[in-house]
Structure formats: structure tokens, C-alpha cells
Amino acid sequence: MPNSTASRLAEIENDGYTIIENVMSAELMTRIRAELEPYCQGEYLGRNNFEGTHTERVYALLAKAPSIAEIIEHPTTLALIDQLLPKNFLLSAALSILVHPGETPQPFHYDDGIAGLPVYKPRPRFGVSTIWAFDDFTATNGATEVIPGSHRWAEDREPREAEAIKVLMPAGSxxxxxGALIHRGGANTSNTDRLAITPQYCNPGLRQIENMVLSVPPSIAGHYSERIQNMLGYNIIEPSFMGYVDGVHPRRLIDSSYQGRKYRPELPPS
Ligand SMILES: O=C(O)CCC(=O)C(=O)O
Incomplete structure (x- = not known):
């Protein structure tokens, strides 16, 4: 493993996060912005304080803006996530967040909670999140704020404002x-927008935040790489058979000639 990867993994272990500057080309940023533009016309603002009432969020991105795949499977971030999550991890969410001037801070939260299950922090890692900056993240335009070390906190420890630091980074970073790091989108007190895209990944045994196989049906998923298809959920958890469709590998919905898992899974004894 290269030194840089090892030191970034150590930062994530200790502080809960690492910032990687200037990884996305200007050409890719421009292309993704153009694909997103039709969905960001000021028509659908956030419905609450979490989504942000001065914020436009676009969900189901792989069904709308195909170039997003290039950041979801970017080799720089996957080099880390491959070490942090088990094989065949899933894409849990992928959305764009366009924060307009006047936005207030989001509530503090972490991304990899499991709704309805009594599992509390500190606990093993369930997810890893990424936030890609399409504008410079500045002190005033709504840069993400993180609380270093909070991924290791007990569930009942309340975050304080003074513990948060802003993630300042140039566009392209x-x-x-x-996934257990406490963070939030910051207030935008500037007079410019802040665009970010957040692909979030989770352990393959967990439910994804966005229902990815309904958001990106087989006819669309078929246009993407096998890696993206796996992350969406067109895969099983190896070495088990969890995730099958009608007794066979879900990839058969995309490629009817796929020969993996030809046999029917054994049913548990009744
Ligand atoms: O917009 C941001 O900087 C963070 C957004 C976020 O954490 C979320 O919506 O889960």
C-alpha cells in the first residue's frame, strides 16, 4: 500500500476524516455541472432544516447525471474505501447539494446510522462518506463542518458548536x-452558491439510504461499470447468497447470459 494511502487511512482512524485536494479535473467538474443543471432550476428547495430550505438537492444521480459515476468509482477515494469497508460494499447514497446564500447550518448528524436498530456508538464502522467540492469551500459559503474524533464518541455525547471545524478546500477536492463522524453542512453567509456531491458507501449487509436498485433500474444500470452495478446492489454478499433475485445472481437482470450463481440457493431448514 502506498505511504500516502496508509497515512490517509491513519487520519481517518484518528480524526475521522482526510481531505484530498485537487483530484477532480476541471473538465469533469464542468461536465457534471452541465448534467446537473436541468435539475437545479430553483424549483425544488429542501423541505426541512436538514435538506435546507435554501438548498437544492438532487437524488438518484446515476439515473440523471451519468458522469457522476466517475467520482463514485474514482480510484483515489476507492483506494481508501476498499481498505475501510468489506468487499462488495454498497453505494448507500449519492446526491448533489447546492447550497444557496442565506442557508442556515444543518443539524449535526452522522451518515451511517441504522434506523430502527438498537445499535449504538462506539461500534464497528458501518459506512464511509465522501463530499466532493465543485466550488471552493470557504469560511462563509456553507463548507461542510466536522467534529474531529467524534466517530469514536459514545452515542449520547452531544456535539458543541465550538468543537466543529470547517472543511476548507479548493474546488476539485x-x-x-x-460514516460515524459528526458533521453538518455549514451556513452560507456569502453571496455565492456552494455545490457539492456526496457519494456515501456502506457495509454490504446494511440497507442503503437511497433505494438504489429502484432509483437505478437494470436498463440504466447496464450502462455502468460492473463495479458501479455491484455498488448499486446488483450483486450478492459473498460467500453467502444474500441479495439473490428469484434464486439467481441479480446481475442476470442486467445480463441474461451471466453465469454466476446458476444454482438455486439452499433454503434454510424449516
Ligand atoms: O452539505 C454538506 O456539506 C453536508 C451535507 C450532509 O452532511 C448531509 O446532507 O448528510
Whole structure:
């Protein structure tokens, strides 16, 4: 493993996050912005304080803006996530967040909670999140704020404002963080917009935040790489058979000639 990867993994272990500057080309940023533009016409602002009432969020991105795949499977971030999550991890969410001037801070939260299950922090890692900056993240335009070390906190420890630090980074950079790290989108007191895209990944045994196989049906998923298809959920958890469709590998919905898992899974004894 290269030294840089090892030191970034150590930062994520200790602080909960690492910032990698200037990984996305200007050409890719321009292309993704153009694909997103039709969905960001000021028509659908956030519905609450979490989404942000001065913020436009676009979900189901792989069904709308195909170039997003290039950041979801970017080799720089996957080199880290491959070490942080088990094989065949899933894409849990992928959305764009366009924060307009006047936005207030989001509530503090972490991304990899499991709704409805009594599992509390500190606990093993369930997810890893990334936030890609399409504008410079500045002190005033709504830069993400993180609380270093909070991924290791007990569940009942309340974050304080003074513990948060802003993730300042130039456009084209990405912050990679433990899914249990407490963070929020900051207030935008500037007079410019802040665009970010956040692909979030989770352990293959967990439910994804966005229902990815409904958001990106087989006819669309078929246009992407096998890696993206796996992350969406067109895969099983190896070496088990969890995730099958009608007793066979879900990839058969995309490629009817796929020969993996031809046999029917054994049913558990009744
Ligand atoms: O917009 C941001 O900087 C963070 C957004 C976020 O954490 C979320 O919506 O889960």
C-alpha cells in the first residue's frame, strides 16, 4: 500500500476524516455541472432544516447525471474505501447539494446510522462518506463542518458548536470520512452558491439510504461499470447468497447470459 494511502487511512482512524485536494479535473467538474443543471432550476428547495430550505438537492444521480459515476468509482477515494469497508460494499447514497446564500447550518448528524436498530456508538464502522467540492469551500459559503474524533464518541455525547471545524478546500477536492463522524453542512453567509456531491458507501449487509436498485433500474444500470452495478446492489454478499433475485445472481437482470450463481440457493431448514 502506498505511504500516502496508509497515512490517509491513519487520519481517518484518528480524526475521522482526510481531505484530498485537487483530484477532480476541471473538465469533469464542468461536465457534471452541465448534467446537473436541468435539475437545479430553483424549483425544488429542501423541505426541512436538514435538506435546507435554501438548498437544492438532487437524488438518484446515476439515473440523471451519468458522469457522476466517475467520482463514485474514482480510484483515489476507492483506494481508501476498499481498505475501510468489506468487499462488495454498497453505494448507500449519492446526491448533489447546492447550497444557496442565506442557508442556515444543518443539524449535526452522522451518515451511517441504522434506523430502527438498537445499535449504538462506539461500534464497528458501518459506512464511509465522501463530499466532493465543485466550488471552493470557504469560511462563509456553507463548507461542510466536522467534529474531529467524534466517530469514536459514545452515542449520547452531544456535539458543541465550538468543537466543529470547517472543511476548507479548493474546488476539485474531496473529504473522505468515517460514516460515524459528526458533521453538518455549514451556513452560507456569502453571496455565492456552494455545490457539492456526496457519494456515501456502506457495509454490504446494511440497507442503503437511497433505494438504489429502484432509483437505478437494470436498463440504466447496464450502462455502468460492473463495479458501479455491484455498488448499486446488483450483486450478492459473498460467500453467502444474500441479495439473490428469484434464486439467481441479480446481475442476470442486467445480463441474461451471466453465469454466476446458476444454482438455486439452499433454503434454510424449516
Ligand atoms: O452539505 C454538506 O456539506 C453536508 C451535507 C450532509 O452532511 C448531509 O446532507 O448528510
Amino acid at each position: 474531496v473529504v473522505v470520512f468515517d
